[in-house]
Amino acid sequence: MLDYPLLAALAAVIREGGFERAAARLGVTPSAVSQRIRALEERVGAALVVRSQPPVPTEAGARLCAHVERVRLLEGELAADLPALAGPGPGAPALPVAVNADSLGSWFLPAAARFSEATGALLHLLLDDEDHTAARLRSGEVLAAVTADPAAVPGCRTRPLGALRYVACASPAFMARHFPQGVTAAALARAPVLQFDRKDGLQARWLRRHLDLPLAAPTHQVPSTQGFLDASLLGLGWALHPVPLAAAPLAAGRLVELLPGAALEVPLHWQHARLGARLLEALTREVAAEARRSLIAPDAGIAGLAGEG
Structure with a gap:
């Protein structure tokens, strides 16, 4: 036992x-x-x-x-149905969830707020890069995750959410200072670039995809979603920003795209433990609904599919 x-x-x-x-x-x-x-x-x-x-x-x-973690969740739901079984201390169950910073800062929180209001449950959110959140599921730290990995973690279900679109931006003053002759390979090698942390590979991915260049420029690390945007607005460096966060500064002329129209789309998936817990199901519904409103729709060929590990 x-x-x-x-x-x-x-x-x-x-x-x-x-x-x-x-x-x-x-x-x-x-x-x-x-x-x-x-x-x-x-x-x-x-x-x-x-x-x-x-x-x-x-x-x-x-x-x-x-x-x-699964036992804690099921016991919390049972106590909600049978209050006499609840022991002393906080009675609301807490769901540990891994989410990437850009999702948290741009679209995930409305889903979290609706879920918590409807259920009274608590959320423990762990931040990690979207390429690494699935590892949190494998380690048992969390019961659900927003991840870039479409392969289901053993014991989990997965569903496509859509893609978060990014654009490479800088302030007008930064563009004038570092790219007076345009966005060239030589200028990109000298112009400072922002990274969220050492796991952040978005800027390098954008350079490879659109210019077939490596990331070789001086790099600032700014591990804050709002700080990341503010750093670009203040001319600290150029960076990839989620369109939901960059749209207003772009429209106002406070940010400029390095290469207009050269976006990067990052497909996201929702993975959660494969157990019949009502709270996980309720959170999944809210996350999927918010993703439909805020993200680019998944490819028609994969929409609606759900895998299991």
């Missing part, structure tokens, strides 16, 4: 990103958390946590974390 206090310690370490934070969340000492995980590892007969900074689960640990 599974020992859920031990499993809770494992899940807390991964979810909180450290032993001390997990201890604070559980109301015990870091030593007690470490002892619980060692006891669980002895019972399972395998290492469950790589003790790095932050700690990451092994394959066996990820499977157990995913199980714990």
